Amino acid sequence: MEKLLSAESLCKTYILKGNSNNVLRGVDLDISDGEFVCVMGPSGSGKSTLLYTVSGMDAMTSGKVLFGGRDISALSKKELAKLRLNEMGFIFQQMYMLKKLCVLDNILLPGFQTGGDRKQVKERAEQLMRRLGIIDCAEREITEISGGQLQRACLCRALINAPKIIFADEPTGALNSKAAEEVMRELTAANRAGTAVLMITHNVRVAAQSDRVLYLLDGDIQGELQLGRLENEADLTKRERTLNTWLMDRGW
Ligand SMILES: Nc1ncnc2c1ncn2[C@@H]1O[C@H](COP(=O)(O)OP(=O)(O)OP(=O)(O)O)[C@@H](O)[C@H]1O
Numbered sequence: 327m328e329k330l331l332s333a334e335s336l337c338k339t340y341i342l343k344g345n346s347n348n349v350l351r352g353v354d355l356d357i358s359d360g361e362f363v364c365v366m367g368p369s370g371s372g373k374s375t376l377l378y379t380v381s382g383m384d385a386m387t388s389g390k391v392l393f394g395g396r397d398i399s400a401l402s403k404k405e406l407a408k409l410r411l412n413e414m415g416f417i418f419q420q421m422y423m424l425k426k427l428c429v430l431d432n433i434l435l436p437g438f439q440t441g442g443d444r445k446q447v448k449e450r451a452e453q454l455m456r457r458l459g460i461i462d463c464a465e466r467e468i469t470e471i472s473g474g475q476l477q478r479a480c481l482c483r484a485l486i487n488a489p490k491i492i493f494a495d496e497p498t499g500a501l502n503s504k505a506a507e508e509v510m511r512e513l514t515a516a517n518r519a520g521t522a523v524l525m526i527t528h529n530v531r532v533a534a535q536s537d538r539v540l541y542l543l544d545g546d547i548q549g550e551l552q553l554g555r556l557e558n559e560a561d562l563t564k565r566e567r568t569l570n571t572w573l574m575d576r577g578w
């Protein structure tokens with residue numbers, strides 16, 4: 327499979343009150359077209375930082391990130407914004423929804439920004455909202471919905487432009503198991519249709535559905551478990567067990 331995203335010796339250092347904190351310490355990472363990869367690791371190990379830097383949301387301190395063969399640090403701000411709008415979808419811990427717009431308009435916005443047919447974009451948005459059980463929230467303000475509904479609205483927004491990759495930071499974190507399953511079903515459907523997924527999760531059952539799990543510790547990838555494609559639900563329990571054992575060996 328073609329390489330979609332790669333990071334080489336990726337470093338990120340935060341400086342707080344004169345103290346530097348090396349949060350990413352030379353991460354190497356490859357994601358293929360259509361691959362579904364999960365990132366696990368303890369709190370503070372640098373997972374969110376990794377997602378922010380490989381997606382160009384935040385600047386890296388050193389290293390290189392290639393997306394579709396293009397060096398993202400060589401892109402202008404405008405080129406990077408266009409790449410993100412057209413080819414990437416985001417579900418982050420801080421959701422960045424616009425408070426002045428209703429839920430539906432937030433989902434439509436990136437669809438309209440690409441200059442697509444408005445009617446088609448609206449139909450797609452409504453279809454996604456229906457599938458995720460939040461169609462009743464369409465006209466509501468962002469502040470008038472629950473955390474779980476907001477998270478699902480973010481998934482709709484991330485999918486609206488049919489991106490090449492979705493970056494998701496604990497997209498099932500605030501959800502009960504039914505809503506989490508709906509989110510996973512939608513993410514998996516997008517993945518089966520060819521969208522790569524790079525997702526952070528603390529949930530073993532969720533991670534067991536991915537092709538590959540990376541373990542991040544102290545700012546570096548300390549292990550990698552190849553699970554391969556999940557072909558049928560019956561395999562899930564076995565995969566979950568394999569992943570659990572692997573995580574325990576890493577002090578999870
Ligand atoms: N903007 C920032 N400025 C300074 N330090 C930061 C900043 N963002 C994160 N950090 C620090 O970088 C380290 C890694 O943070 P990060 O958010 O990547 O962890 P994480 O693995 O996603 O954790 P969690 O599972 O709790 O979400 C932490 O020590 C955090 O305090």
Ligand SMILES: [Mg+2]
Nearest residue numbers: 373374419495
């Ligand atoms: Mg995080």
